[in-house]
Amino acid sequence: MIDDTAERVTAASEPALRLEDFLPYRLNVCSNLVSSALSRIYAERYRIGVPEWRVLVTLGQFGMMTAKAIGAHSCMHKTKVSRAVAQLEKRKLITRKANRDDMRESFLSLTPAGREMYDELAPIATRFANRLLDSVDAADRPALDRAIGRLIERSGEIVADVANSRRGR
Amino acid sequence: MIDDTAERVTAASEPALRLEDFLPYRLNVCSNLVSSALSRIYAERYRIGVPEWRVLVTLGQFGMMTAKAIGAHSCMHKTKVSRAVAQLEKRKLITRKANRDDMRESFLSLTPAGREMYDELAPIATRFANRLLDSVDAADRPALDRAIGRLIERSGEIVADVANSRRGR
DNA sequence: GCAAATTAGTTGCTAACGAAACCAAGGTCA
DNA sequence: TGACCTTGGTTTCGTTAGCAACTAATTTGC
Numbered sequence A, B: 001m002i003d004d005t006a007e008r009v010t011a012a013s014e015p016a017l018r019l020e021d022f023l024p025y026r027l028n029v030c031s032n033l034v035s036s037a038l039s040r041i042y043a044e045r046y047r048i049g050v051p052e053w054r055v056l057v058t059l060g061q062f063g064m065m066t067a068k069a070i071g072a073h074s075c076m077h078k079t080k081v082s083r084a085v086a087q088l089e090k091r092k093l094i095t096r097k098a099n100r101d102d103m104r105e106s107f108l109s110l111t112p113a114g115r116e117m118y119d120e121l122a123p124i125a126t127r128f129a130n131r132l133l134d135s136v137d138a139a140d141r142p143a144l145d146r147a148i149g150r151l152i153e154r155s156g157e158i159v160a161d162v163a164n165s166r167r168g169r
Numbered sequence C: 001g002c003a004a005a006t007t008a009g010t011t012g013c014t015a016a017c018g019a020a021a022c023c024a025a026g027g028t029c030a
Numbered sequence D: 001t002g003a004c005c006t007t008g009g010t011t012t013c014g015t016t017a018g019c020a021a022c023t024a025a026t027t028t029g030c
Helices: A023-046 A050-062 A067-074 A078-090 A112-134 A138-167 B023-046 B050-062 B067-074 B078-090 B112-134 B138-167
Strands: A094-098 A106-110 B094-098 B106-110
Touching: A023 A050, A023 A112, A023 B023, A023 B112, A023 B138, A050 A067, A050 A078, A050 A094, A050 A106, A050 A112, A067 A078, A067 A106, A078 A094, A106 A112, A112 B023, A112 B138, A138 B023, A138 B112, A138 B138, B023 B050, B023 B112, B050 B067, B050 B078, B050 B094, B050 B106, B050 B112, B067 B078, B067 B106, B078 B094, B106 B112
Parallel strands: none
Antiparallel strands: A094 A106, B094 B106
């Protein structure tokens, strides 16, 4: 860890912590606003939530895969995937095909109706992302991209660290 | 991002939406990981959740304010603030003082115990944020900061836009 | 001065979340 | 082969979220 000798404030009373500048807070506010903006755009029209959207998009991207693989690729807890899949299956947007070699899992894929919805939805999502990115100075975009990658990586490490230090205790 | 000319699939219907590169998705994953890393660090030791943490920090920063002001400053729905305040009050970390000029609201502030907790907590949070930022290339940090600000701004606009277009319909 | 609208904050209700228990199918190893 | 462990996926359960309805205090408009 890097030193922080540069910032040597009187520890006790000086409120060195400004919530509005605090990175985790800002990330959370940003992510919530962005998610809610996006889902406002499609939630009403297509009647799906974020987890369903992710499953749909993942299947649109890869064609056919197991629930486990969907979860791994879209960073979702298996219960979330399970419920989203059930939802989409009930609406006949995806289908399940048994894997004869391993009856625990099954292969999921989009139905024609699901593919149709995906084909409508994907460009909307892309346009939305572009509209967002337009607001960011073009010179800052690669840095943003790199930074998010690093933050994901580092916070993943920290989560693992804490989990480990707890295990050995 | 890297080019994908190699992957030239049925161009018309395949808009190449890669979830793993999709900004809203990446932001959400990032924010969730960061929040969960941070709260793992203090949740067990201090027995508070994110909303309580935010109230505590806001009061630590500003000294005395109404629930409404806390909500505005920390981007929290009033019910969240209300419940977090109730929680903290029960644990005698904050107190309520009636406003004789407007009996609907009351002024909240940290008790000595609350201040003590804040004084312990704030440096931990700051260290955590620094540890995160260390992972980001120093040259990219200002860009990250600007970008988040812009994204918050723009997505706020979009939310308002959609709400308005709905109103007039 | 008072009825109607507004505002600060709380509460009730339902949906969504994730941890943990669970179930059924596979794998391991003697 | 058969006990035991692991794994993919579902279900249960307790917690948390936010919308909407509510209460109580204040402001507005006539």
